[in-house]
Amino acid sequence: MSKLKYFLVAGLLRLAGSLPLAVAQTIGRWAGLLAWRLGGNARKVTDTNIRLCLPELSEHQSRQLSRESLIHTGMTTLEIPLMWEWPVAKCLGLIRETEGLELVDEALASGRGLILLAPHLGNWELAGLFFSSRYRMAALYSPPHIRELEDYMIRVRGRLGSELVRGDRKGLIRLMAILKEGGVAGILPDQSPRSKTNAYAPFFGIDVLTMTLVNKLMRKTGATALVTYAERLPGAQGFRIRVTRAEPGLDHDDPVVAATALNRSIEAVVRHCPAQYQWEYKRLRHRPPGQPNPYNQGRTC
Template identity: 30%
Template sequence: MKPSQPGLFHPRLLPTWLGVGVLWLLHWLPLPVLAGIGNLLGSLVAALPLKRRRVAETNLRLCFPEQSEAVRARWVRANFRASARAALEHSVLSWGSASRVRRLVRVEHPERMLGDGQRPVIWLAPHFVGLNMCGIRLSMDVTGVSMYVRALNPVMDKLILHIRTRFSKTILVPRHQGIKPVIRALKSGHPLYYLPDQDQGRKDAVFVPFFGIATATVSALPRLAKVANAQVVPVTTRQLPGGGGYVVTFHPAWENYPTDDLEADVARMNRWIEDRVREMPEQYLWLHRRFKTRPPGESSPYA
């Protein structure tokens, strides 16, 4: 029997409520000031001997062995700054006006958003620090569908649901319901905001190269595209310096995808993501243990 979730006003949730209150206060600040605070906070956290810092260092060493240790260390610090800044700028997503959110997150090539306009669309969104900025900004223009995992903290769960649905009736499918509701939504014309690049174990995964490393990669993208007869339209989000906000870029829809070769299709996805990561390495989700699941006989690089 699972333990019951505490009520929203349980005493042990007081620190969470205080954090939410601080975020609410921060959303009134000008974007350059908010970015400056985020950069400072990220620099302070990056200086601590945290487990996640070691994870980021390991990931960058595996993916960029040709770079010097000094370059990789600079990227780690920049990654913490970008992540902290994005976390604080979620305050604008939570309570900022629609016009302010549009100023925070701008969209390039919106004409590519729905592909050819004839078939369902899967938005392929790699894990850059501006990932949520992209999802919320797009929800202002299109009612999409996304998978949803309930947060254990009920205050955070309520805040996340508020952010993700405040501008539209976004269809949030609980992960435990499986893929069928997602396929129905896709076929009904709702684009799927799909995040493909995290280690979720061996289930439904294939080992394909990512930065030259055999990486357990969920194979759902080509399978979903085939079942729903959907186009894959990649989308990336870049954080701009100096409180300049974010730019969401829609890339051309993939042609001849999927094929009858599942492994080749997943490998193509990883190659595309790798190319985008090389364009802005300091903004990728290096804090995640991407290479945790290993082929038989290999040990985890994070041990």
């Protein structure tokens, strides 16, 4: 059954990957709008996250942001097959503007490794492809549910020599070695971790379980960290790569202080273009024990 699923998914990816950007974004836009209008789980999670994380918004503003968020998520979903199936040069040709790349060169000039924090904002697949085209880079990944897709993902994401390492003990050892050698590591910092060794820290003012991996890597390797994302430009014009400084404190010896700095770094770029953030993800599901579960009324974490 898993092989049948693989051939079906791979076929759909190749079909979607043959589309022009404008067509893919149009289909994604309509799919996202449909998901918003149907009011299913994705809409409910999005509404909950926006209400809790951005309480300063009016009801009308929250509703509008929810709609725009699902539209952008739909576009991201249809863009990913393009990033995987298009020739690399064609993908990189979608990048119309860059901002802050001097921060990367400045960080690497010190001889230390660099951690690029890439939240689920804009098109993170394109951001990874862009930086792997310029620097010696490794990235953490989680194996897909369909086992046969793993080799496919490694192949398409590593077309320019980027090394993909699993988020297990062996993979983390490899990641530390690359950073110690002055390389670049890409990490998605806004996923909800499950290990008890992580820390609770405020994310948009709400205490949630937050990864301490970045802190550990920085302290053990001496690496620095920056935040990056590929911002979607209007009208299928392409994308803008943005790099910004992370909040101070990521390498603090107190894991809560470090986790707070990590979340604040994410918040800063999300506030720049909130509609392109993946609000559909249940980021608030792991809260301190006894706290209300925001996605299941009447239940506690």
